[in-house]
Structure formats: structure tokens, C-alpha cells
Amino acid sequence: MVARIGRDLDVTGVLQTPDLSRDQRGVNTPQCGNLGWSELPSRGDGLEHLERACLPAAMPGCAFEPSNQAEQRYHHFLDVLLVGGHVCSVVSLIDTIKHMQDPPMTNQPAQRTGGPVEPASGRLFIWGLVGVLAMVIFNAGWLIAETWQGPSYSPIADTISDMQAQTAPHVWFPIACFALGALGGFGFAMFGLRPALAGAGKVAAKAPLLLAFSLLALGNSFPLIPCRLSDAGCTASVQLASPGGLTDAIVAGIAFFILAFLPYQLWHRLALLPGWRQLKPVMFAARVICPLAWIMLALSTNLPGMPAAGLVERVLAASCSLWVGALAVTMIIQSRHTGSAERPGATGATDRPKPSSDVD
Numbered sequence: 001m002v003a004r005i006g007r008d009l010d011v012t013g014v015l016q017t018p019d020l021s022r023d024q025r026g027v028n029t030p031q032c033g034n035l036g037w038s039e040l041p042s043r044g045d046g047l048e049h050l051e052r053a054c055l056p057a058a059m060p061g062c063a064f065e066p067s068n069q070a071e072q073r074y075h076h077f078l079d080v081l082l083v084g085g086h087v088c089s090v091v092s093l094i095d096t097i098k099h100m101q102d103p104p105m106t107n108q109p110a111q112r113t114g115g116p117v118e119p120a121s122g123r124l125f126i127w128g129l130v131g132v133l134a135m136v137i138f139n140a141g142w143l144i145a146e147t148w149q150g151p152s153y154s155p156i157a158d159t160i161s162d163m164q165a166q167t168a169p170h171v172w173f174p175i176a177c178f179a180l181g182a183l184g185g186f187g188f189a190m191f192g193l194r195p196a197l198a199g200a201g202k203v204a205a206k207a208p209l210l211l212a213f214s215l216l217a218l219g220n221s222f223p224l225i226p227c228r229l230s231d232a233g234c235t236a237s238v239q240l241a242s243p244g245g246l247t248d249a250i251v252a253g254i255a256f257f258i259l260a261f262l263p264y265q266l267w268h269r270l271a272l273l274p275g276w277r278q279l280k281p282v283m284f285a286a287r288v289i290c291p292l293a294w295i296m297l298a299l300s301t302n303l304p305g306m307p308a309a310g311l312v313e314r315v316l317a318a319s320c321s322l323w324v325g326a327l328a329v330t331m332i333i334q335s336r337h338t339g340s341a342e343r344p345g346a347t348g349a350t351d352r353p354k355p356s357s358d359v360d
Contacts, residue, residue: 061129125331125332127187128335129332130187130328131184131324134180134185135181135324135325135328138177141177142317146163149169150169155312156308156310157229158230158310159309162228163228164178164224164225165226166227167226167231168228178221182216188328197273207266212263218256223244223247226244226351242321254316259320263287267280270283276330278330282323290320296314
């Protein structure tokens with residue numbers, strides 16, 4: 001195995017030895033396997049790999065020839081070590097080399113015990129920033145657009161979807177904002193949050209995927225609704241009879257349903273990672289407010305006159321955006337503190353969540 005000392009020395013070389021059989025080296029030599037500088041050349045003369053517990057040294061014709069530009073101090077160290085014809089302890093050799101090693105390179109990704117190399121902190125930071133901007137852009141789409149809808153439009157009575165109707169002024173603005181917010185939210189959840197929470201294992205593993213696709217669906221504006229309810233002659237039946245109105249009712253309804261009830265499932269995953277438990281108050285509030293707002297919206301849209309449907313939908317949209325944005329902000333903070341995705345128990349066994357308090 002070209003493993004331990006080869007890595008410690010950061011050098012690849014070939015140990016050239018004279019013709020020496022096993023009997024000449026001693027029958028009591030323990031069989032410990034290959035040391036690890038490199039494999040001996042196959043000469044067909046019975047030579048085998050160096051053994052773990054002994055090192056045949058300073059014999060005529062022995063030389064360590066690096067095949068790359070190894071540091072001279074390592075080469076010199078080996079030359080000195082291999083003088084005298086004695087058998088060297090591999091344990092002492094390894095300990096000495098480790099004391100001579102330079103500090104590890106800081107530009108390499110951290111390798112955590114029991115898992116693969118974690119995502120770089122820069123990547124998590126960027127996707128966290130994308131998630132924050134996505135929520136800002138999405139909400140700006142309906143907050144700004146409602147300022148030019150005219151006196152017949154009421155933010156309390158009329159829904160956000162009406163600003164995407166064919167008859168709405170400057171309809172391109174909310175459509176563009178919703179699309180950009182949806183794409184950014186999808187990227188944040190799929191390529192940022194999902195790998196950042198990978199250390200939680202299989203617990204609620206599909207929650208980030210559900211978040212990603214629900215945010216993507218929420219940004220859909222096509223086909224367009226034919227008219228606004230505030231327009232003369234436009235009714236809810238006319239909207240639902242059109243492809244645009246029916247598509248909006250189904251897609252937006254399902255997307256808001258997932259976003260409203262997902263915090264409960266997602267929290268089970270977040271609670272396993274110590275750095276994410278600070279979101280407990282946010283997720284607890286989202287688990288109460290978002291489902292309540294969705295139920296109220298479902299009731300309002302099915303009552304005659306749709307009382308306060310616009311206000312309830314805005315409360316739901318803002319609440320969902322806030323808890324998603326809180327996830328993005330937390331991921332930015334974690335990327336700066338830990339430098340990589342977090343794993344359970346990274347801060348010690350005492351930090352593991354208690355099912356009776358954190359997960360409930």
C-alpha cells in the first residue's frame with residue numbers, strides 16, 4: 001500500500017535494492033505488508049514489498065530516488081536514516097516525519113471523519129445570498145405592482161394573481177419578478193440548502209426538494225389569466241373557465257400548500273444540525289401562521305364575494321417568504337462560521353437535539 005509514509009513525505013519514489021532474498025533478510029521478519037513509499041519493481045527474483053515492522057537499510061546499492069521534486073530536507077533525512085546497516089522502527093520514522101511536516105495547505109477543502117469532502121464555504125455563501133435576493137425580488141413583484149393597479153383594484157379584496165392578468169397594467173413587471181424569484185429560490189433550495197443539510201442523513205431528506213419545486217411552481221404566470229376581478233364583467237367563473245385561471249388556481253394552490261405545511265417536516269431535519277437550531281422560533285412561528293393562513297385563504301376563495309382574499313394571500317406569501325429567507329440567512333452565517341456543510345455531532349455529542357424539545 002502506497003499509503004502512510006508516501007502521503008506524509010508528499011513524495012513518490014522507488015526504493016532500489018540489491019538482489020536480496022527473504023532468507024537473507026531473516027526468517028523471523030514479521031509479515032506486515034508494504035510500507036508505502038512505492039511498490040518495488042517486479043524483477044522476478046523473489047523481492048517483495050517493504051514490511052511494516054522493519055526497514056532494510058544501508059545495504060550496498062540502496063538508494064531512494066524521488067520521481068518528483070521532493071523537498072531536499074526529506075531526502076537528506078532519509079539518507080541519514082538509512083546509514084549504518086541497522087533496522088529502523090517504522091513508528092519512529094512516521095513520528096519523526098510528522099514533526100518535520102509543514103502545516104497543511106489551507107486552500108484544500110476540509111475532510112471530515114466518516115464522510116466525503118464537504119461543499120466549499122464560498123458556494124454555500126453564494127447560494128444563501130441568491131436565496132435572500134430571490135425572496136426580496138419575489139415580494140417586490142407584488143408590493144410594487146399593486147401601486148399602479150388603479151382605484152378599482154383593492155389589495156385587501158383582490159389577489160396577487162390578478163396583477164398577472166392580461167388586462168393588468170405593466171403585467172410584465174410582476175411576471176418577471178415572480179420568475180426571477182422562483183428560479184433563485186429553486187437554485188437556493190436545490191444547490192445550496194440540500195447539500196448544506198446533507199449531514200442530517202435520511203431524516204426528512206425530501207424536504208429541500210419539495211421546497212425547491214414549490215418555489216419554482218409559485219413563479220409560474222402562464223398562461224395568463226384573461227381578466228382581473230376588479231375589471232367590469234370579470235368574475236371568478238370567467239377566470240376559472242380559462243386555461244390561465246385554472247392553471248393558476250391549481251399550481252399556486254399546491255405550491256402554497258407545500259410551503260405552508262413544509263416547516264413542520266423540515267424542522268425535523270434542521271434540528272439534527274447544531275448550527276441550524278437557532279431557527280427554532282422562526283420555524284415554530286411558520287408552523288402556526290402559514291397553515292392557518294392557507295386554510296383561511298381556501299375558505300375565503302370559496303365564500304361568496306371572496307372576503308379579504310387578497311389580504312390573506314399576502315399574509316401567506318409574506319410568511320412563507322420570511323421563513324425561506326431565514327433559511328438563506330442562516331446558511332450564509334453557517335458558511336462563514338463552519339466553512340462547509342455541517343454534520344450531526346460536529347460540535348460534540350452534548351449538542352445532539354432532544355426529541356422532546358427541539359423536534360416537537
